Amino acid sequence: MAQASKAGEQGGGLGMHVGRRLREVALLLLVAVAVYLILSLITFSPGDPGWSFTGSRDHVTNAGGPVGAWFADVFLYLFGVLAILFPVMVGLSGWLIYKERNPDDSVNIHLVAIRWIGFLVTLAAGSALFAMQMGDAGTLPAGAGGILGRFLQGALVAVFNFAGSTLLLLALLLAGFTLFTGISWFTVMDSIGGALLRLYRGSLDLKDRLDDWRRSRQARRQRSEAVRTEKKKTEKRKPVRIEPSVKVVEPSQRAEKERQAPLFEPTAMEGGLPPLALLEPAKSSGKGYSKEALE
Numbered sequence: 480m481a482q483a484s485k486a487g488e489q490g491g492g493l494g495m496h497v498g499r500r501l502r503e504v505a506l507l508l509l510v511a512v513a514v515y516l517i518l519s520l521i522t523f524s525p526g527d528p529g530w531s532f533t534g535s536r537d538h539v540t541n542a543g544g545p546v547g548a549w550f551a552d553v554f555l556y557l558f559g560v561l562a563i564l565f566p567v568m569v570g571l572s573g574w575l576i577y578k579e580r581n582p583d584d585s586v587n588i589h590l591v592a593i594r595w596i597g598f599l600v601t602l603a604a605g606s607a608l609f610a611m612q613m614g615d616a617g618t619l620p621a622g623a624g625g626i627l628g629r630f631l632q633g634a635l636v637a638v639f640n641f642a643g644s645t646l647l648l649l650a651l652l653l654a655g656f657t658l659f660t661g662i663s664w665f666t667v668m669d670s671i672g673g674a675l676l677r678l679y680r681g682s683l684d685l686k687d688r689l690d691d692w693r694r695s696r697q698a699r700r701q702r703s704e705a706v707r708t709e710k711k712k713t714e715k716r717k718p719v720r721i722e723p724s725v726k727v728v729e730p731s732q733r734a735e736k737e738r739q740a741p742l743f744e745p746t747a748m749e750g751g752l753p754p755l756a757l758l759e760p761a762k763s764s765g766k767g768y769s770k771e772a773l774e
Contacts, residue, residue: 502577509573516566519547523555525620530556552620559625560613561605568598568659597658604651607631611645 522542529552541548554562575591610624610632622629635644653664 506573506577510570513566513570515543515547516550516569517563519543519551520554520563520566522547523551527552529553555625556620557625557627558602558606559619559621559623559628560609561602562625564598564602568595593658597655600651600655601659603627603631604648604655607635608645608648608652611641
């Protein structure tokens with residue numbers, strides 16, 4: 480029993496390993512096919528040999544060769560502009576096979592089926608809308624909506640009229656796109672609303688910053704003008720000359736009274752000339768002795 484259980488575990492591990500490698504191979508092949516189909520569609524030429532036109536095989540301008548020319552002609556004839564969704568769905572299927580797995584590591588067939596149903600609904604609704612709104616589209620074999628779009632347009636307009644058909648097809652297109660891609664429109668609306676709210680707040684913040692910058696710039700300009708004006712006034716003004724103030728000290732009356740005049744005239748020194756004041760007449764002092772005092 481133990482050996483059988485061990486052998487079963489080894490076999491299960493080998494199966495999971497092989498399954499992963501097969502999913503990787505499927506992803507690579509489907510992505511390569513999708514790229515080839517996209518190249519064939521975008522290089523479509525009405526002059527290439529195809530289902531709706533017979534031409535020379537020696538002059539094929541399609542990047543996918545004669546096979547790509549036939550594929551592009553058929554799908555553009557059937558689905559119009561939205562034929563480009565087919566290679567996108569092929570590549571998405573490869574990614575789903577590789578990434579979306581059940582808990583037992585098997586391919587989630589139900590999810591792949593839901594994606595294909597959404598793809599077909601999107602393709603049908605989109606083709607009808609293109610046929611109603613655009614009609615013929617230049618070099619496309621059967622117009623913008625292809626044969627499928629023309630058929631659905633005629634059937635729906637006969638029952639719901641143009642406005643009702645447009646509304647119904649838009650609803651089907653949105654529903655099919657949700658099943659096709661797994662994108663929730665409510666999540667998209669929330670994301671758009673959040674982005675708009677952030678943009679609004681950012682614009683308010685930017686406005687406040689610009690206002691602050693303008694005010695600071697105006698304040699700097701006013702300060703520089705005030706400095707220039709004051710500088711001009713300073714240059715025109717004469718420099719102030721500070722003179723030293725000499726304070727004359729007047730002698731007090733007491734000092735005048737106490738000052739003693741010389742009692743004797745200065746005499747010349749020995750060996751010198753007498754002073755010239757001796758030549759002047761004597762001044763009367765108005766004082767003297769009376770006769771009585773002398774007697």
